[in-house]
Amino acid sequence: xxxxxxxxxxxxxxxxxxxxxxxxxxxxxxxxxxxxxxxxxxxxxxxxxxxxxxxxxxxxxxxxxxxxxxxxxxxxxxxxxxxxxxxxxxxxxxxxxxxxxxxxxxxxxxxxxxxxxxxxxxxxxxxxxxxxxxxxxxxxxxxxxxxxxxxxxxxxxxxxxxxxxxxxxxxxxxxxxxxxxxxxxxxxxxxxxxxxxxxxxxxxxxxxxxxxxxxxxxxxxxxxxxxxxxxxxxxxxxxxxxxxxxxxxxxxxxxx
Amino acid sequence: xxxxxxxxxxxxxxxxxxxxxxxxxxxxxxxxxxxxxxxxxxxxxxxxxxxxxxxxxxxxxxxxxxxxxxxxxxxxxxxxxxxxxxxxxxxxxxxxxxxxxxxxxxxxxxxxxxxxxxxxxxxxxxxxxxxxxxxxxxxxxxxxxxxxxxxxxxxxxxxxxxxxxxxxxxxxxxxxxxxxxxxxxxxxxxxxxxxxxxxxxxxxxxxxxxxxxxxxxxxxxxxxxxxxxxxxxxxxxxxxxxxxxxxxxxxxxxxxxxxxxxxxxxxxxxxxxxxxxxxxxxxxxxxxxxxxxxxxxxxxxxxxxxxxxxxxxxxxxxxxxxxx
Numbered sequence: 209x210x211x212x213x214x215x216x217x218x219x220x221x222x223x224x225x226x227x228x229x230x231x232x233x234x235x236x237x238x239x240x241x242x243x244x245x246x247x248x249x250x251x252x253x254x255x256x257x258x259x260x261x262x263x264x265x266x267x268x269x270x271x272x273x274x275x276x277x278x279x280x281x282x283x284x285x286x287x288x289x290x291x292x293x294x295x296x297x298x299x300x301x302x303x304x305x306x307x308x309x310x311x312x313x314x315x316x317x318x319x320x321x322x323x324x325x326x327x328x329x330x331x332x333x334x335x336x337x338x339x340x341x342x343x344x345x346x347x348x349x350x351x352x353x354x355x356x357x358x359x360x361x362x363x364x365x366x367x368x369x370x371x372x373x374x375x376x377x378x379x380x381x382x383x384x385x386x387x388x389x390x391x392x393x394x395x396x397x398x399x400x401x402x403x404x405x406x407x408x409x410x411x412x413x414x415x416x417x418x419x420x421x422x423x424x425x426x427x428x429x430x431x432x433x434x435x436x437x438x439x440x441x442x443x444x445x446x447x448x449x450x451x452x453x454x455x456x457x458x459x460x461x462x463x464x
Numbered sequence: 465x466x467x468x469x470x471x472x473x474x475x476x477x478x479x480x481x482x483x484x485x486x487x488x489x490x491x492x493x494x495x496x497x498x499x500x501x502x503x504x505x506x507x508x509x510x511x512x513x514x515x516x517x518x519x520x521x522x523x524x525x526x527x528x529x530x531x532x533x534x535x536x537x538x539x540x541x542x543x544x545x546x547x548x549x550x551x552x553x554x555x556x557x558x559x560x561x562x563x564x565x566x567x568x569x570x571x572x573x574x575x576x577x578x579x580x581x582x583x584x585x586x587x588x589x590x591x592x593x594x595x596x597x598x599x600x601x602x603x604x605x606x607x608x609x610x611x612x613x614x615x616x617x618x619x620x621x622x623x624x625x626x627x628x629x630x631x632x633x634x635x636x637x638x639x640x641x642x643x644x645x646x647x648x649x650x651x652x653x654x655x656x657x658x659x660x661x662x663x664x665x666x667x668x669x670x671x672x673x674x675x676x677x678x679x680x681x682x683x684x685x686x687x688x689x690x691x692x693x694x695x696x697x698x699x700x701x702x703x704x705x706x707x708x709x710x711x712x713x714x715x716x717x718x719x720x721x722x723x724x725x726x727x728x729x730x731x732x733x734x735x736x737x738x739x740x741x742x743x744x745x746x747x748x749x750x751x752x753x754x755x756x757x758x759x760x761x762x763x764x765x766x767x768x769x770x771x772x773x774x775x776x777x778x779x780x781x782x783x784x785x786x787x788x
Contacts, residue, residue, distance in 0.1 A: 220561075225556045296553070298513075301518055305569040
């Protein structure tokens with residue numbers, strides 16, 4: 209109970225900044241719109257490649273949802289870097305607050321943002337003619353996988369932030385990871401059309417787990433076995449990353 | 465004697481080979497204000513970080529409120545309040561929100577928390593600013609919010625790391641009153657670091673002078689001042705550079721370190737008030753007229769410089785310069 213209350217208090221810090229700064233809110237909402245329209249226009253022609261089935265908006269929507277979740281989650285650690293530099297982190301750490309709540313609260317905030325962004329993408333894609341074969345349930349699964357993947361990357365981002373304590377390090381890590389993770393998956397291109405080795409690598413890529421599960425649930429005849437398996441993997445990953453991030457606080461304190 | 469804070473032989477080295485603590489030991493009696501005095505980089509803040517469980521020493525041991533800091537850091541955290549040098553408040557949250565966040569971190573909730581927050585805002589004069597972002601607070605207000613946050617859970621031991629740095633004189637005096645009140649009325653043990661001599665002299669009942677990671681002198685402010693043997697006698701002469709004045713004074717028993725600087729003659733005496741008649745007689749016998757005599761007790765400045773002091777000026781050097 210205390211842990212939950214503390215987690216929510218930490219999450220509230222992020223929520224306040226988000227709600228009180230219209231510019232943040234606007235950017236967070238504009239970003240999914242721009243991504244969907246931009247990628248949609250750019251890759252429209254892939255449907256003409258022989259072997260590509262179906263509509264590109266149906267194919268692309270889960271890919272954009274997942275890509276945006278990774279990107280949004282990646283910056284989560286920035287807040288802790290600011291806290292470390294300003295002295296807020298040290299004040300929190302001399303309190304008997306559960307260290308897990310510091311990470312979890314920040315992850316809750318990141319996931320809330322991702323859910324809002326996902327809903328925006330889903331609605332916009334619907335307006336553009338996307339066909340959610342999986343219905344509301346399928347869309348909820350898409351939101352769930354985006355949230356789980358986002359939670360994993362938010363924790364990782366926090367861990368990097370608390371260990372490296374420098375903006376440059378986090379910016380480097382996010383920009384380094386985002387494109388390979390996206391392109392080594394079926395986010396933007398159908399499995400049958402990517403080179404074989406990318407298909408192999410993608411099997412171990414969490415971004416691809418989320419894309420496959422989300423696409424299967426929302427856009428296709430749902431493959432429950434695949435979805436359950438991928439959701440399980442993502443939940444496990446999110447948990448491992450959260451434990452890593454929680455331990456990062458001890459490492460930070462040891463380095464003081 | 466009830467000991468609230470105890471540190472034994474704390475050592476800590478940072479890479480590469482920077483010694484922050486080099487065998488630091490101290491002991492703070494319950495319900496008193498203890499001052500850690502020393503130059504920047506002496507190890508004061510590192511001591512506070514170790515005692516407040518923020519970081520661990522390489523070796524040594526410490527107890528705070530009777531609890532082993534290394535073995536049971538979480539219990540120690542419940543018993544202490546910490547106001548660090550940097551502001552600890554979230555600038556994007558209001559004063560009230562910061563206090564609520566802090567309270568929840570100590571497990572205080574519900575009506576109890578709301579009451580304490582309201583009391584804290586009242587007591588630290590932040591009622592009008594309670595619902596403004598901490599970012600908009602003045603330096604003095606931020607400091608008061610920091611202290612309010614450090615006190616919300618009613619700690620037994622409060623660590624104040626340079627609490628008045630950056631405050632204007634008025635806010636500083638106000639802060640001093642509050643600190644005195646905490647130790648006096650609320651029987652709180654306060655460990656205060658400062659490089660402000662006036663602050664240490666006024667607030668602390670005991671002082672430790674820290675230099676290069678160890679305590680180089682410890683005692684009450686008066687004891688430390690007494691350690692500097694003797695008083696300073698300063699005599700203004702009617703005529704400058706009177707030949708023999710220095711020599712005459714040097715012959716008076718119990719007076720030494722005589723320096724002449726223009727019209728000003730300075731000397732140190734073991735017991736200044738007892739030496740003055742003999743000093744004046746000796747000057748008179750040599751035909752030297754004094755226009756004024758002042759006697760100064762050593763200040764904490766002198767103690768500080770002597771113990772912490774790369775900046776300590778030896779009178780001998782000055783004498784040579786004057787003579788040349």
